[in-house]
Amino acid sequence: MSRIGKKSIILPPDIQSEIIESTITITGPKGKLSYNLSKMINIQHINNKLQLSLIKIDKESKALYGLSRTIINNMVIGVSQGFEKKLEIRGVGYRCQMNENNLILNIGYSHPIIIEPPKDILIKVEDNVNIIVTGINKEKVGQIAAKIRSTRPPEPYKEKGIRYSGEIIRKKVGKAGK
Template sequence: MSRIGKRPIPIPDKVTITIEGQSVSVKGPKGQLSRVLVPEVTAEQESDTLHVKRINESRVARQRHGLSRTLVANMVEGVSQGFQKRLEIQGVGYRAQVQGKNLILNVGYSHPVTIEPPDGIQIAVENNTNVVVSGIDKEIVGNIAASIRAVRPPEPYKGKGIRYSGEFVRRKVGKAGKK
């Protein structure tokens, strides 16, 4: 049995779950998410917990069991608390600002880079160099944060670029001058 898949998902107060066949809808104070589970697993609700069970012991069912449980648990956590990713911008003259909902990045190119977040994603900028991406869907929050980082990933010589908060960038020495 999958160690992750067999763990029950606790359902917090103010969160309601609706199961219709393979479709699972989660509604909470921050919003609503829904997902269609793969046919190899089923979801069952018992009072204040939710269990994701596989229908047989096939290889595919075993592979998808833990994944499906984690996806449903992320939906429950997202509508109750939400997710956020923090990014740091390092480099002389590198800065970010929010214009309406869009993020404007000035990171050493000849033009500013504009990133438009999808619905349900909020982008905030703290003191021009810290960007916070938040929302209720963990997958979308992570993808938007990765696309912001991909605009100017950190380089190994001076460490300039956009990195996740707490990310360690391994530095290189570079060339030594002529003696």
């Protein structure tokens, strides 16, 4: 059994949860998120805590047990605090800017790359080289950050490209001459 799934989820006082059949909706100061649980997992609201339990024990339900608890916990964190990912652009002449809601990246290609975020994701640019992606859904924040990074991933020889803040790139040695 999952050790993560057994932990109860503590709800802060400003967070409300609503359970209708197998759908749970979490509402907080930053927004509202919902998730459809598997039919093999039961959820109960007891004294400002959410507790998950298995209906039948088999390999598939055990796998979904910890996953469901983690997703619901991320929903509670998202609607109360939110999530953010920071990216850095490194390279001579590489820069970015915002045009209305769209992110425009000038990163060494012959054309600028335009990224349109979903409506619930906010992108900020600082100093033309730092990008901050924020939102309440951890999955979407990570997906948009990964999409931005994939446009020019950091290369190991000159370390140019877009990287996550704090990411360490192992530099390779160039070709040795005779």
